[in-house]
Amino acid sequence: MSTVRLLNDDELSPQAREVFADIRATRQSDVVNNFWRALAHDPVTLKRTWESVKAVMGPGALDPKVKEMIYIAVSVAHGCPYCIHSHTAGARAKGMTDAEYAELVAVIGMASETNRLVTALGVPIDAAFEVS
Amino acid sequence: MSTVRLLNDDELSPQAREVFADIRATRQSDVVNNFWRALAHDPVTLKRTWESVKAVMGPGALDPKVKEMIYIAVSVAHGCPYCIHSHTAGARAKGMTDAEYAELVAVIGMASETNRLVTALGVPIDAAFEVS
Amino acid sequence: MSTVRLLNDDELSPQAREVFADIRATRQSDVVNNFWRALAHDPVTLKRTWESVKAVMGPGALDPKVKEMIYIAVSVAHGCPYCIHSHTAGARAKGMTDAEYAELVAVIGMASETNRLVTALGVPIDAAFEVS
Amino acid sequence: MSTVRLLNDDELSPQAREVFADIRATRQSDVVNNFWRALAHDPVTLKRTWESVKAVMGPGALDPKVKEMIYIAVSVAHGCPYCIHSHTAGARAKGMTDAEYAELVAVIGMASETNRLVTALGVPIDAAFEVS
Amino acid sequence: MSTVRLLNDDELSPQAREVFADIRATRQSDVVNNFWRALAHDPVTLKRTWESVKAVMGPGALDPKVKEMIYIAVSVAHGCPYCIHSHTAGARAKGMTDAEYAELVAVIGMASETNRLVTALGVPIDAAFEVS
Amino acid sequence: MSTVRLLNDDELSPQAREVFADIRATRQSDVVNNFWRALAHDPVTLKRTWESVKAVMGPGALDPKVKEMIYIAVSVAHGCPYCIHSHTAGARAKGMTDAEYAELVAVIGMASETNRLVTALGVPIDAAFEVS
Structure with a gap:
């Protein structure tokens, strides 16, 4: 394929x-x-x-392992199985533990749920969240 | 709205x-x-x-600030402006620096690009990435 | 806009x-x-x-109100505020109650969460779910 | 996988x-x-x-079969084949007929088309659709 | 499946x-x-x-090959492997060259990256881009 | 915002x-x-x-106007109003006619509908569409 x-x-x-x-x-x-x-x-x-x-x-302000976890989160939300598999392997190679992986997956699931609740209800942005 | x-x-x-x-x-x-x-x-x-x-x-294996950054990544990929604004404010309140934010945004953009390149090309998953 | x-x-x-x-x-x-x-x-x-x-x-096997609710579900997952607003108004005009709306929103949120959990974990389809 | x-x-x-x-x-x-x-x-x-x-x-204001159909709609828009297969099997087990399934699929397709037409054109929300 | x-x-x-x-x-x-x-x-x-x-x-203002390429772009962003495969075959049958395909894929990737950068940053629409 | x-x-x-x-x-x-x-x-x-x-x-195998139209298609499917507005303005500046724009929008809508029909039905890829 x-x-x-x-x-x-x-x-x-x-x-x-x-x-x-x-x-x-x-x-x-x-x-x-x-x-x-x-x-x-x-x-x-x-x-x-x-x-x-x-x-x-590469090296920067964020831990490379954290960067891989962010990559996984985006890849899940975009529905890219190849990307999910390669970056999950990458995050593990950079030290992601089973406990960290479990929390990553839980946060992705939670965000997906509230993202869609917010969108369904059309919630207006609080003034406090605006930068300018 | x-x-x-x-x-x-x-x-x-x-x-x-x-x-x-x-x-x-x-x-x-x-x-x-x-x-x-x-x-x-x-x-x-x-x-x-x-x-x-x-x-x-809440508290766990991952830094709460990192959890907020994962939440932002998912919210961007799902296109939820409310969620992006509230969790960007949340991540900053938990200590996310400008340098960390800049890297978060760059990783989200990069992942989005390669997600779609992979999907366009229909790249098959490497055997090495399979768990079982 | x-x-x-x-x-x-x-x-x-x-x-x-x-x-x-x-x-x-x-x-x-x-x-x-x-x-x-x-x-x-x-x-x-x-x-x-x-x-x-x-x-x-139009009229068919499904209640028109149910069709509007399915339309809302798709529109939320696609992130189309206009569509969400117009079909939420449409569903209410066709008799959707507050209790039905609350359940619709809850199902959309729940499905969004488990969709992404399944995708993150790369769960293979059970043989029992295959048609042929 | x-x-x-x-x-x-x-x-x-x-x-x-x-x-x-x-x-x-x-x-x-x-x-x-x-x-x-x-x-x-x-x-x-x-x-x-x-x-x-x-x-x-579970039991509530909406027919459990309808809830499964809403779940399918969300899963299709999110592109989750596992979820589509499991909830299509679930909806059938709860009594979804072939005619109802055909209409569900048609509504999902229709909503997807108009969602993207609206988004492409940037249609502003009619005042009549606003709640407050 | x-x-x-x-x-x-x-x-x-x-x-x-x-x-x-x-x-x-x-x-x-x-x-x-x-x-x-x-x-x-x-x-x-x-x-x-x-x-x-x-x-x-069918025939119209746009070259049928270009229409197939637009179809591919939408199908990639929606994550539909079947659609990507069938319309990539279709575009090739209508004369898409390897060089054109390479550029199509590059544009899809680029658009995906900037789409998410824009969304992450919540960039407001320039007045010059508004039609009315 | x-x-x-x-x-x-x-x-x-x-x-x-x-x-x-x-x-x-x-x-x-x-x-x-x-x-x-x-x-x-x-x-x-x-x-x-x-x-x-x-x-x-920039200049290449594809007409710059066509590249802008592909950019619009991706941006619509990703739900990025800013990107849609800026690249629609860009395509018009590069010569996109009203007739071409109308066909672009129609193709985007059509692709969105069949993408989701295919996904709902879980259609397997025809052997003829496989490259290797």
């Missing part, structure tokens, strides 16, 4: 090959997962996307 | 009054925001929702 | 005028709400949409 | 075991479907979710 | 048979894809949907 | 000032719309987003 063939290492263009090398170096792993193999048909988007992901998910 | 009138304190049923008292006691604030005033027409759902929110968002 | 001007009765093309006449006759009301006034720029889509709505929402 | 293993009856914690017993007693069936087996890793969320589902979906 | 059985040609009602004949004549192909075989249980919705699709996707 | 203040030109950091200058030069207009003024609090995301938008939406 895919709209493009996944490319193996022998089929990459020179530009895609460079991106794959950087993925392997950055992650210190030989595995390049299917997302990049599907995206490799378009080396320009491959390169732009990888560089953005590397910049956004 | 709402499908029900927001109830003020004088219009509450006895059961809704009890929930409002617990909201005020738990949050140590006299303010009860519009969401609860819209939900107060149905004291059963008001009570169940408040007790669930209190349990899920 | 709209991307096209709402047309008033004097600005309608002859084909749009006919559709408006049928809306008024079918609903036995002189009011033609904003949706149709925005759609009237394109008489072909106006006519096709009105005839589809009339056919789908 | 799941992010957690489905637990069988022998692997349940005592609290999860109690919830499963209540599911069986309430539904008068020995089957406990996969959703609960995935959720059983977190007995707190399992218990809270089951009690909420039992309360919301 | 489906909630209704796919009907084969021998199982069609007379009305469904007529629609299938028109699908084959219009597309000049003997293949009738699964969507129509699932919808054939309800000949009324089958007929209305087919006639709408035929009218909307 | 926003979660951050919109920055005016006098409040920009030097890096944000550079991005604004490039927006003005690229678009050959003095106007910098609200999206960039909200994003300007985070110059890193501002710069990355602007450069991605410039690259993705």
